[in-house]
Amino acid sequence: MSVVRCPHCGTANRAGSNFCNSCGTELRAAEERAADERAVEPRRQEEETAAEPGPPPAATPETPQPKEPSPGLPAAPQQPHGLADQPWLRMEFGGTDSAPPFDEEDDSARAATARLAPGIQGLLAPVRVSVRSAGDDEPAARPRSPDIPAEQMRLVRQRMGSPPILGQAEQLWSLPASPDLRLPWLFLALGLAILLPALLALPLPRGAPAQWPGVEDAFDVIQGLPAQANVLVYWAYDPAAAGELDEAALPVVEHLLQRRARMSVVSLLPGGPATARRLIERARLEWQRSENLTAAAESAWVIPVQYLPGGAAMLAHVAQNPERVFDAEQQERPDLAVVFGAQAEDVQHWLEQAAPLNRTPVIAVTSAAADPILRPYWNSGQLSGLVSGFDGAYSYQSLLADRLPRLERSAALDRQVVLQDWGLAIFFLAIVLGNLAAMFSRPPEP
Amino acid sequence: MHTDRSASANYLVIALLVSVSLIIVLDRTGIASSLQPITGTLYAWGILLAAFSLLLGVFNAGWVHLQRIFLGETNWPHSVALVAALVVVLASGLLSPFGAESSLTEWLFDAIIAPGQATLFALLAFFMIAAAYRLLRVGRNGGGWMLAGALLMLTAQAPAAGVWMSPGLTRFAGWTLDVPVMATLRGALMGGSLALTLIAIRYMFMTK
């Protein structure tokens, strides 16, 4: 069977194919070009034969003549079969190929020579490989690489070819023009700024963190829930973010338990269900202790925790068919949805996939980093409340403590509040040092 | 999956992709609510197939490291540790009737997985301070504006600011977060959603 090779990836395609089966490159133009070349080739060979006095001496299998590699350079790798007409894949390719340059106005020429972006099966924008030279009539000069010492080139190649290593951060990040401050000193300062106060309980004038808009709204929504309300919980964090999110989620879960809400938890992360179970258990113990309840009386309601793989699209399934995700008991329409998300995308996924389907008010409990990105959703009313970071946790806990005086603030949250000051002070220091170094070391970057 | 495949098979795959997408789209618009049982079934299949894909991914990772061990490649002892950890957790979860809630699996989760993941993410604080030192500079392009935003929020969110700073600063930071930053990020969100929608439609219909 005759085949046509793709000029982009080298795949053999059936003759007459319009596009490459592997990468989607248009083949018709390539095939026509190949046919033209086939027609021209015999004529050229005849002309060459007529012009030359005799054939050049060919290397025979008995006398192989391997190319000597240049000193200091590795031997040139063998070109893969089928890639002979793909100059852009050769090591020595300097940015131009034999394909004619695009004419901005001529779409047909573009279509004939366009090569498609790799990795996305050529379905998005075409990648322009050929470039127009400055002087159209003259052959384009190969761009010269700057004169870089061989040792530096070797270092660059080694770094580009190896995975980044955290421990060598100082060397990797230090550019020649950057001020000479060793980053490990900053690392050490940050580590000690947290470690020493935590270890030695160093005192610091302590204020209350700011209460950002959205926390009180979240509190009011939960406070307004009827008894035995159905609450759908999307647990979108795992141990990686538990250090921050546990403190923010704890007062909210305590509040839900105090309102006798019936929670059903779903998570798309493998580590999500275990994290959820641990935090809910912790909240339950705290709440029982604060209200002097016996464990037996209030543990009757088992909170189902489901793990669903498949990505954000499955949240639509949770909203549309809760009976197929949970047991029959969770069939009623939820009164509230709470998203505990490490990233803004987690909350966005719920608002995009589930909220338009079940039309349930949503409260987001997120990391501090997600807060600014979620503000538009809170402003548009898609989020009924927003609790974020250690400061959101502190504010919510304070609101809750007013209603439940016996409830104690978690020790971990107290330490967060104190140690944040130390850590943020080091951040200020780093910013000041960076600016001073830039000011005194060299002119500012353009 | 394979380079040498017929065009008709390609069309079949694309037809399936487009029709599944259209069913979901029609159901979500509410135009054809009778499609809901079909979408429900599709989602249920999606959950199952994603679980099998996950298993395939785990198998792939294990296979790669087993090959490293058998071929004696660089760092093969680390691959031994990886495969051993994988096998121990897998055995503890699959052999126990309690699955992931068995005491050994829970112990492994609390002793290895949770602290490991938490510590890896805690390291990001050091990257952040490196970025604060290198990037938040007045002289950089846009650095002054970024620095202003960062300093305002760093100050306002510090708990000690409540003691040392005027309450007006916190109020101003709250207003910045709620008005200009919110408005800007709304534009960015809309731009991102628009781009995502266009890319998805292009992907479905393969327009150039």
Next chain:
Amino acid sequence: MQSSALVFDAIGAWVAFVFTLMIFSALAGDNALARLSQHILVGASLGYAAVLATRHVILPRLVDPLISGEAGILDGWLPLGLAASLILAGADRIMLRPAKPNAPPIWRRLLHGAGRLVTALLLGIGLGAGIMGALQGTLIPQYLRAAQIGFVPSAPGYLPLVGLLTLVLTTATLLHLYLDPSRHLDRQPGAVRGLMASWLWLGQRALWLAAGVIFARLAASRLSLLIARITFLTDMIHDTAFWTWLQSL
């Protein structure tokens, strides 16, 4: 029984302590302990994910209903067939390397074709949900809110001004993201060009300011994670007899 559980927990806590230090040691430079701990973590996480996928999804949602006879063709046998083709096609690609990659036997082509169908199914679900989610969850509500917020003339005091500022910044950001001045503004009249250039200027500055605010919140977030890990370590140290002795001095 309870005491053995306590010992088990205590050992777990100390393993976690050592494991945390091993990963933190990466800060001092690339070393064998850090690499070892990362490999163990990856292996354990993969194993845990596989356990969860099997015990929480595949067994209760597919295998058990098939065994008990509750599942029919649509919700049992068909997904089982799809999953089998996905697994077999994937395993074939992972484990077996075809001798002639350009001319595979017919069974292999069929198998890989079936695997591609499953992938297309998953991709189709994701695409359909993604498009509608972006429209229904972000684009339309945010557009409506942006359009509404600038035009509330009855709002008291300075609120209309705030609304106008919000609208101007939102559109400026959108324009900055989508408009290329050299392509789109060159042929415009001077007044339009000047107005649009100022608008784009504003959008760019607003984005920079927002980036600074996000950076600060991100710093607080990552600090929280670091604080949680370091306080875990210090709590463990505080519980030791050595620390008690040190304090008594």
